[in-house]
Amino acid sequence: MKHYLLLAASITVLGLSACKKNDADSPSATSTMAGSEDTGMAAGGATDPAMAPDVAASSPAQTFANDAAASDTFEIQSSKLAQDKAQSSKVKAFAAQMIKAHTDSTAKLKAAAAKSSPAITPMPQLNATQQQALDDLNAKSGADFDTAYIQAQTQAHEMTLDKLKAYAASGENAPLKAFATTLIPTVTAHLNMAKGL
Numbered sequence: 701m702k703h704y705l706l707l708a709a710s711i712t713v714l715g716l717s718a719c720k721k722n723d724a725d726s727p728s729a730t731s732t733m734a735g736s737e738d739t740g741m742a743a744g745g746a747t748d749p750a751m752a753p754d755v756a757a758s759s760p761a762q763t764f765a766n767d768a769a770a771s772d773t774f775e776i777q778s779s780k781l782a783q784d785k786a787q788s789s790k791v792k793a794f795a796a797q798m799i800k801a802h803t804d805s806t807a808k809l810k811a812a813a814a815k816s817s818p819a820i821t822p823m824p825q826l827n828a829t830q831q832q833a834l835d836d837l838n839a840k841s842g843a844d845f846d847t848a849y850i851q852a853q854t855q856a857h858e859m860t861l862d863k864l865k866a867y868a869a870s871g872e873n874a875p876l877k878a879f880a881t882t883l884i885p886t887v888t889a890h891l892n893m894a895k896g897l
Contacts, residue, residue: 759872759873764867766824766825768809768863768880769809770823770825770826770827770830771859771860772809774834774856775799776798776802776806777834778795778837779794779796783795783796783799785840785841787841787846790897791846794893794897795849797890798853801886805883805886810822812875812879816876830856836852850894850897854894857890857894863880867880
């Protein structure tokens with residue numbers, strides 16, 4: 701009888717030790733947004749990164765794809781707000797261009813990600829900074845909205861441009877590197893347009 705109790709206690713202790721080790725080694729025990737900055741590219745809709753699905757980039761290519769997808773989502777969502785809330789016709793016209801351009805960019809990103817080996821699925825998860833900017837825009841209207849939208853567009857395009865240039869220079873995924881390279885002139889033009897509003 702003593703042997704059975706000793707064996708049962710040993711199994712329990714070993715089982716608990718294994719659970720603790722697995723918890724410490726699990727990706728959820730570490731930062732779920734490793735390698736992803738809290739600014740710049742993002743496109744999705746989660747408001748709390750801690751509640752987001754584990755889209756921690758398992759590779760720099762996945763991080764870049766996620767950031768690019770999030771950037772497009774932010775541009776599209778903020779520009780849709782501008783279509784409704786902006787006072788300036790120039791701002792509304794710029795917003796319409798952004799919706800079209802970033803919808804096209806999303807399609808190009810998905811195509812490049814699909815060509816990757818292994819294929820990558822971009823996760824358009826807005827980071828906390830992007831979500832806050834979107835919330836701030838949603839609370840404004842008229843001239844106040846126009847000012848805030850122009851500022852948000854300028855900052856977002858600057859961040860996106862930095863990430864595109866970095867990945868174009870040193871990215872390891874050929875299809876995504878080509879995507880980044882071809883998008884640099886477009887994003888540069890958008891940034892200049894935003895600064896000129």
